[in-house]
């Protein structure tokens with residue numbers, strides 16, 4: 316394996332990357348609105364193209380470091396053992412999904428033949444599909460290939476009846492808490508957002524910890540994820556189901572954003588959360604400086620890595636809280652990453668071999684067991700969930716209530732920008748909650764006017 320560094324914005328912190336339940340199924344189908352497909356109707360099994368049986372060649376793989384930097388090299392070395400004549404060169408991608416996407420879009424739309432395969436966010440299929448930035452995998456892979464994934468994931472990777480991404484791992488939002496601190500203060504694991512806020516203030520007042528609750532409040536995609544969780548628990552939505560009407564200027568959105576801002580003004584969260592992405596929030600928690608953390612499943616493995624963490628053994632994991640009066644748990648946003656092929660790749664047969672291997676039991680087990688990523692292959696997910704030695708988020712995932720982002724439109728990047736820039740404005744205090752929602756609503760409506 317060779318490593319090529321292309322990442323211009325790497326965080327100095329250890330990790331980067333910065334999302335089966337019936338609920339998950341319907342949620343992901345919603346995410347893929349306009350993409351009603353079942354894979355069977357799309358998998359024509361075109362014979363004029365490679366079928367994925369290549370056993371030799373050289374390919375480049377664009378991937379961000381996922382929770383921990385070593386994961387990509389580990390996967391590549393297992394793959395190269397299985398296919399010794401296929402050589403994979405890693406192109407290290409930016410951790411921030413927005414930067415990652417914009418670099419890729421520039422390269423692919425400029426006709427670059429590299430990377431061959433890229434690890435891309437679950438929110439990309441509509442945009443990449445609509446603009447010819449990814450190969451429709453369902454042209455090459457039969458429906459039997461897609462049948463092994465957990466319910467909803469393939470629908471989420473589908474745009475206009477073509478599957479563009481092969482699900483690699485799923486992310487979900489979780490609440491991480493310090494078991495030792497809650498025990499000292501005799502406090503329960505919070506089940507409501509209000510309780511989380513008041514426990515944070517108690518723990519700070521008792522000088523047990525510097526900060527109560529840390530999360531992702533920077534102006535970027537991760538803030539859309541966090542906002543979706545409060546918004547959905549408050550009973551709100553971003554858009555209607557046909558993607559024609561933004562619904563951001565609602566009482567539920569007002570409740571959600573007012574609460575998020577109050578976390579900062581009350582002191583339960585530091586003002587600095589308005590600049591935190593996943594790595595910064597994790598670093599504060601892993602340094603022992605926060606009682607609670609909202610982050611993805613992979614944050615578990617970071618928190619239990621003695622090289623990076625001072626809180627090994629002290630961390631508990633729970634589903635996210637909800638608002639008082641709503642049924643527990645609250646909503647976790649669905650994230651995750653798929654594998655896609657560059658339409659200009661000259662090595663499609665070897666690309667497909669690599670992609671297929673990444674959905675093997677071997678690869679999926681490495682992702683789940685070693686890096687606490689939720690496997691996308693149902694059988695692996697079930698095997699791991701049944702074992703008590705499996706990382707806790709993979710077991711707690713059985714209790715989460717999921718909500719996808721409204722990524723069924725190719726204009727999702729603009730829609731999400733309308734959300735996170737204005738939500739961040741309200742969090743940092745540069746605009747009022749109502750002004751932020753008014754602006755978000757009007758910018759989201761403009762984004763939607765581009766159509767599906």
Ligand code: GLC
Nearest residue numbers: 332333334486536537650651
């Ligand atoms: C995680 C999720 C991804 C999301 C990103 C936001 O990487 O898997 O879906 O877009 O976080 O920061």
